[in-house]
Amino acid sequence: MGYVKGLRCRECGRGYPKESLYVCEYCFGPLEVDYDYEGIKEKLNKEVIEYRAKNLWRYRELLPLDGEPTVGLESGFTPLIRAVNLEKALGVKELYIKDDSVNHPTLSFKDRVVAVALSKAKEFGFDTVACASTGNLANSVAAQAAIANLKRYIFIPADLELGKIVGTLIFNPILVAVEGNYDQVNRLCSEIAKRHKWAFVNINIRPYYAEGSKTFGYEIAEQLGWKAPRNIIVPCAGGSLITKIWKGLKELQNLELIDRIDTKIYAAQATGCAPIVTGIKENSDIIRPVKPNTIARSLAIGNPADGIYAFRTVKESGGWAEDVSDDEIVEAMKLLAATQGIFTETAGGVTLGVTKKLIEQGRIPKDESILICITGNGLKTQEAVTEKIGKPIKINPNIASFEENIGRERRM
Amino acid sequence: MTKKMVKLIFPQELIKEPVTFRMAKQFDVIPNIRRANVTGTVGELILELEGQDERIEEGIEYLTKLGVKVEPIVGDIIE
Numbered sequence: 001m002g003y004v005k006g007l008r009c010r011e012c013g014r015g016y017p018k019e020s021l022y023v024c025e026y027c028f029g030p031l032e033v034d035y036d037y038e039g040i041k042e043k044l045n046k047e048v049i050e051y052r053a054k055n056l057w058r059y060r061e062l063l064p065l066d067g068e069p070t071v072g073l074e075s076g077f078t079p080l081i082r083a084v085n086l087e088k089a090l091g092v093k094e095l096y097i098k099d100d101s102v103n104h105p106t107l108s109f110k111d112r113v114v115a116v117a118l119s120k121a122k123e124f125g126f127d128t129v130a131c132a133s134t135g136n137l138a139n140s141v142a143a144q145a146a147i148a149n150l151k152r153y154i155f156i157p158a159d160l161e162l163g164k165i166v167g168t169l170i171f172n173p174i175l176v177a178v179e180g181n182y183d184q185v186n187r188l189c190s191e192i193a194k195r196h197k198w199a200f201v202n203i204n205i206r207p208y209y210a211e212g213s214k215t216f217g218y219e220i221a222e223q224l225g226w227k228a229p230r231n232i233i234v235p236c237a238g239g240s241l242i243t244k245i246w247k248g249l250k251e252l253q254n255l256e257l258i259d260r261i262d263t264k265i266y267a268a269q270a271t272g273c274a275p276i277v278t279g280i281k282e283n284s285d286i287i288r289p290v291k292p293n294t295i296a297r298s299l300a301i302g303n304p305a306d307g308i309y310a311f312r313t314v315k316e317s318g319g320w321a322e323d324v325s326d327d328e329i330v331e332a333m334k335l336l337a338a339t340q341g342i343f344t345e346t347a348g349g350v351t352l353g354v355t356k357k358l359i360e361q362g363r364i365p366k367d368e369s370i371l372i373c374i375t376g377n378g379l380k381t382q383e384a385v386t387e388k389i390g391k392p393i394k395i396n397p398n399i400a401s402f403e404e405n406i407g408r409e410r411r412m
Numbered sequence: 413m414t415k416k417m418v419k420l421i422f423p424q425e426l427i428k429e430p431v432t433f434r435m436a437k438q439f440d441v442i443p444n445i446r447r448a449n450v451t452g453t454v455g456e457l458i459l460e461l462e463g464q465d466e467r468i469e470e471g472i473e474y475l476t477k478l479g480v481k482v483e484p485i486v487g488d489i490i491e
């Protein structure tokens with residue numbers, strides 16, 4: 001096992017050894033994992049993959065470990081659903097949901113990247129892991145570091161949703177709530193990373209960590225019968241997931257596991273934090289940072305590290321981008337729940353809201369296959385909807401009270 | 413002396429001004445440019461600043477006041 005050749009700069013192409021490096025020392029571009037695809041091609045085919053256990057390690061040759069995975073052994077391979085009710089509601093022909101709101105162990109797609117990051121951190125011999133997070137990454141690093149017996153330091157913006165804080169603290173990390181937004185938290189963490197020899201999953205382990213998101217793309221293709229859908233809508237914060245879904249599909253094509261890619265990729269953000277969407281709409285490959293202000297806190301990254309690569313992904317695939325208001329986010333969360341029985345978090349509201357908008361605009365044709373990436377769970381962001389879904393009907397414990405409040409009304 | 417990797421984003425009206433040079437001179441900071449990208453409406457410069465800690469921070473503040481967005485490159489190389 002182990003097909004990693006080394007790291008390579010995404011900008012100038014310079015090669016580096018497979019260590020915990022992440023920035024090119026010449027051009028300051030980000031480093032990416034470089035594989036021996038010829039070797040992988042000899043080993044990997046559909047039968048081999050399909051025979052393996054249903055978790056993200058079924059694609060292990062395409063993930064950056066040298067040894068066996070040790071963390072996140074049950075992560076990935078989440079349901080891919082044909083969304084029949086939502087098809088009707090949106091007036092489209094063929095609609096799918098890839099549902100990472102039920103990923104193991106912490107109910108978001110971040111369980112994928114953390115499975116890879118912590119397995120790699122253990123391989124490097126780190127005894128402490130850390131991250132800067134908008135919430136879901138915090139949950140996953142805290143939980144999976146507990147499984148892996150690693151010390152854990154988690155840095156979050158102080159105003160995060162209660163569900164995300166509780167869902168982190170329960171795993172007993174050192175949780176640091178920074179009075180500032182995510183970009184300030186991240187800036188602080190880059191200073192801390194210089195002083196402490198920790199595995200910062202989204203800093204010095206980033207090239208490895210990010211590779212975990214490719215499995216979201218692999219699974220989409222495999223679960224559709226080794227085919228890529230025509231349209232994929234992806235929520236964006238740092239811009240890594242969207243970039244890696246695209247990379248994953250291209251790898252499958254190079255390995256001849258799928259025939260062709262006829263897929264357009266669409267970026268989804270909240271209007272209150274849409275630096276990537278703005279870049280795409282203005283056709284500017286320089287992503288201008290913004291100050292986030294949205295209920296979609298998990299997507300509230302104003303200075304996206306992979307913004308430029310998200311931009312290139314959308315352009316290369318021929319897709320587009322759109323953003324939605326906080327009200328539209330809540331409406332979409334309710335629509336998904338009412339039609340498909342999935343309670344997604346605000347990020348899922350962003351993705352479905354944007355999908356609806358793009359269909360209405362005619363950007364996504366109604367008769368083509370569409371796949372919506374649902375990446376997080378609504379139980380973590382309950383305050384977003386608490387005041388907007390009505391109240392339970394209170395009655396006394398007798399039949400008269402029931403009839404008076406409910407029965408009669410229903411019969412009329 | 414410290415080194416800091418930063419990304420400078422210039423609005424259109426500043427693209428043609430030698431603001432980086434002025435900052436470097438005024439605060440005694442050595443800029444070492446690694447990459448640049450300019451479109452019609454916005455410019456991006458990726459560089460390393462070398463100088464006294466406080467002087468670098470003052471230089472960054474000077475640029476920010478002029479309307480340049482200064483973003484750290486996350487993260488700086490661990491030495």
Ligand SMILES: Cc1ncc(COP(=O)(O)O)c(C=O)c1O
Nearest residue numbers: 136237238239240241298375376
């Ligand atoms: C639920 C959810 N969806 C999507 C994203 C976006 O991922 P990326 O930062 O890779 O763009 C995040 C990131 O935090 C997230 O928490």
Ligand SMILES: [Zn+2]
Nearest residue numbers: 009012024027
């Ligand atoms: Zn480089």
